[in-house]
Amino acid sequence: MKIVVCVKEIPDPDIAASVFQVDEAARAVVPVPGLRSVASPFDEQAIEVALRLRDQLGSAAISLVTLGDETAKAIVKNGLALGADDAYLLVDEAFDGGDATTTARALAAAIRKIGGVDLVLTGRQAADDDAGIVGCGIAEILGVPAVTFAMDVAVDGGALVVERSLGDGSETVEAPLPALVTVSHEVGKVRPASLRETMKAARQPLTVGTAADLELTAGDVGAAGARRTLERLAVPKNDVRCEFLAGESPEALAATLIERLSAARIL
Amino acid sequence: MSNPVRALVVAETSDGQPIPLVWEMLGLARRWADETGGAVHACVLGDGLDAAAVALAARGADRVHRIASPSLSPYQADAWLPDVCAVARAVGPAAVMIGHTPQGADLAPRIAFRLDAGIATACNRASWTAGRLEVTRPCYGGKAEETVSFRTATAVVTVKAKCFAPAPAQAARHGDVVAVPTVLDAASVRTRVRGSRRDASAGANLESANIVVAGGGGMKGPDGFGMLERLAVALGGAVGASRVACDLGWCPPGRQVGLSGKTVAPELYLAVGISGAGQHMAGCVNSKTIVAINTDAAAPIFRYARYGVVADCHALVPALIEVLESKAR
Numbered sequence: 001m002k003i004v005v006c007v008k009e010i011p012d013p014d015i016a017a018s019v020f021q022v023d024e025a026a027r028a029v030v031p032v033p034g035l036r037s038v039a040s041p042f043d044e045q046a047i048e049v050a051l052r053l054r055d056q057l058g059s060a061a062i063s064l065v066t067l068g069d070e071t072a073k074a075i076v077k078n079g080l081a082l083g084a085d086d087a088y089l090l091v092d093e094a095f096d097g098g099d100a101t102t103t104a105r106a107l108a109a110a111i112r113k114i115g116g117v118d119l120v121l122t123g124r125q126a127a128d129d130d131a132g133i134v135g136c137g138i139a140e141i142l143g144v145p146a147v148t149f150a151m152d153v154a155v156d157g158g159a160l161v162v163e164r165s166l167g168d169g170s171e172t173v174e175a176p177l178p179a180l181v182t183v184s185h186e187v188g189k190v191r192p193a194s195l196r197e198t199m200k201a202a203r204q205p206l207t208v209g210t211a212a213d214l215e216l217t218a219g220d221v222g223a224a225g226a227r228r229t230l231e232r233l234a235v236p237k238n239d240v241r242c243e244f245l246a247g248e249s250p251e252a253l254a255a256t257l258i259e260r261l262s263a264a265r266i267l
Numbered sequence: 268m269s270n271p272v273r274a275l276v277v278a279e280t281s282d283g284q285p286i287p288l289v290w291e292m293l294g295l296a297r298r299w300a301d302e303t304g305g306a307v308h309a310c311v312l313g314d315g316l317d318a319a320a321v322a323l324a325a326r327g328a329d330r331v332h333r334i335a336s337p338s339l340s341p342y343q344a345d346a347w348l349p350d351v352c353a354v355a356r357a358v359g360p361a362a363v364m365i366g367h368t369p370q371g372a373d374l375a376p377r378i379a380f381r382l383d384a385g386i387a388t389a390c391n392r393a394s395w396t397a398g399r400l401e402v403t404r405p406c407y408g409g410k411a412e413e414t415v416s417f418r419t420a421t422a423v424v425t426v427k428a429k430c431f432a433p434a435p436a437q438a439a440r441h442g443d444v445v446a447v448p449t450v451l452d453a454a455s456v457r458t459r460v461r462g463s464r465r466d467a468s469a470g471a472n473l474e475s476a477n478i479v480v481a482g483g484g485g486m487k488g489p490d491g492f493g494m495l496e497r498l499a500v501a502l503g504g505a506v507g508a509s510r511v512a513c514d515l516g517w518c519p520p521g522r523q524v525g526l527s528g529k530t531v532a533p534e535l536y537l538a539v540g541i542s543g544a545g546q547h548m549a550g551c552v553n554s555k556t557i558v559a560i561n562t563d564a565a566a567p568i569f570r571y572a573r574y575g576v577v578a579d580c581h582a583l584v585p586a587l588i589e590v591l592e593s594k595a596r
């Protein structure tokens with residue numbers, strides 16, 4: 001079985017709101033000191049799902065694909081250290097100014113080029129744009145079924161069996177391969193990379209590709225191919241003033257809080 | 268905002284009726300149509316659904332496309348796609364509006380790619396500027412928000428719950444309800460649902476509750492949630508949780524509030540032992556009043572709270588229950 005996992009490099013989603021900044025004129029996040037670059041957490045979990053499938057099946061070829069900057073190398077190296085077999089890095093100025101549509105196009109073209117792929121795994125949403133578009137977009141372009149919000153993925157007699165989250169429950173969905181699955185956080189913990197594998201991965205070459213390598217034209221990708229325009233990026237305003245309640249004991253604090261809420265007609 | 272705005276609202280239903288978020292989308296679409304002389308279309312797919320179609324007309328849809336077929340229920344993306352796309356192509360709306368729910372988030376991107384339309388998900392504001400739709404949506408885990416416009420004649424947007432005023436029901440209002448035959452070819456449905464589990468206790472009342480008591484890592488374990496449950500009963504509210512608490516199995520995943528959980532906007536949101544990460548706040552910032560209980564006075568939750576109590580919740584919550592219960596006696 002051949003599996004491709006799409007992994008995106010993003011600014012650490014756990015950065016504190018108090019240090020996070022955007023440059024409104026540039027419509028971009030400010031790379032403040034200490035803001036690490038990481039693999040989007042759901043994508044790490046997608047790698048974990050691929051590794052679990054390989055454990056289950058005894059063998060599977062796992063490729064990583066990322067579209068981004070040169071800096072994304074570090075992120076895919078980490079994926080290789082976890083046990084992926086190879087990695088493709090799509091870097092090209094022609095991709096600049098793209099959107100979910102152009103990203104899905106480029107990733108779908110890379111998956112076609114890799115060839116013979118049975119299963120594509122993505123995160124349910126990237127933790128920078130929080131959008132959840134690219135996964136289903138790739139599936140539509142490739143013409144394969146997509147199953148979203150996976151909590152558990154198994155292969156049973158050549159068919160895919162996915163337990164997917166519905167918010168207030170879950171459902172079990174079967175799909176023929178090839179297919180695409182978007183992975184949700186319920187799949188749980190990801191395994192750590194071993195030091196030995198990390199050293200090995202550091203020396204492993206990556207395949208770097210451009211739009212031309214994917215036989216995509218300038219009109220397909222980047223700003224020219226995008227379906228939307230980013231007009232503004234801002235930090236949301238927050239004008240709430242917190243009134244800290246004082247009290248000597250939990251009982252006194254509790255009584256004060258209930259009093260306040262009653263006086264404000266909230267209770 | 269000069270050109271007449273035509274919008275198509277895709278109605279998700281539950282127990283035969285549109286979910287409340289559909290009224291919020293209709294409210295928005297109706298406002299656009301009234302201000303520009305446009306029109307509101309709605310489509311509803313499933314088995315039967317006469318009552319839902321009538322309700323959509325009563326809440327502001329000028330035309331309801333009712334597509335009834337047993338193959339369309341329960342929802343499956345593969346089954347719904349051909350019909351929703353067919354209606355969208357026939358109507359030619361400026362915006363296809365879909366609720367940002369697990370179902371809508373599964374459906375919307377596929378519709379956008381089939382229609383070759385621009386798409387934005389989880390929108391919480393929308394406006395027309397010089398005849399162009401601009402939507403605003405949270406990103407970077409709620410730490411930023413972006414405003415985007417579209418380069419395609421039709422845009423697909425998923426709308427976040429509790430961000431827009433719902434359209435009121437007007438019993439006397441009648442729109443056209445048209446029965447549209449399904450275009451679905453059963454062979455195009457590649458997926459098959461083997462079974463499903465509904466977690467009835469998980470938080471069905473969470474999104475509609477006036478008071479939500481939510482617990483996080485500070486609850487320290489399932490017993491902490493037992494205590495919150497009692498506080499919720501004393502307040503007449505529902506229990507919510509942070510992802511940390513759900514991931515650790517202290518309470519069911521259906522109680523999760525936030526970016527990858529539910530969106531709530533109660534009168535009172537009492538955050539107990541919750542740090543206030545942007546991804547959590549994305550699900551509750553629209554609450555009328557937020558109250559935070561946290562041992563750490565520097566916790567980000569206090570930036571959103573109207574009232575703050577710096578205290579150990581394991582001492583404060585029992586004291587709150589005592590005050591409320593003695594008032595009730």
Ligand SMILES: Cc1cc2nc3c(=O)[nH]c(=O)nc-3n(C[C@H](O)[C@H](O)[C@H](O)COP(=O)(O)OP(=O)(O)OC[C@H]3O[C@@H](n4cnc5c(N)ncnc54)[C@H](O)[C@@H]3O)c2cc1C
Nearest residue numbers: 483484485509510525526527528540542546547562563580
């Ligand atoms: C892509 C993505 C999506 C996410 N989606 C969600 C989501 O939908 N919902 C969500 O909630 N999170 C989500 N998260 C996780 C989020 O970033 C935070 O990690 C999470 O919300 C933290 O939960 P918490 O505040 O309960 O736990 P912690 O960070 O562990 O904080 C516990 C808090 O309790 C306080 N405390 C400790 N002991 C006590 C005590 N005895 N009494 C009172 N206070 C005490 C501490 O001071 C601290 O502030 C997401 C993250 C990512 C990256």
Ligand SMILES: Nc1ncnc2c1ncn2[C@@H]1O[C@H](COP(=O)(O)O)[C@@H](O)[C@H]1O
Nearest residue numbers: 006007067122123125126131132133134
């Ligand atoms: N630039 C990218 N490179 C690789 N994978 C991506 C990229 N952008 C999005 N993806 C994949 O698509 C998923 C959904 O992204 P999005 O639609 O942006 O929220 C992510 O979790 C990734 O798996």
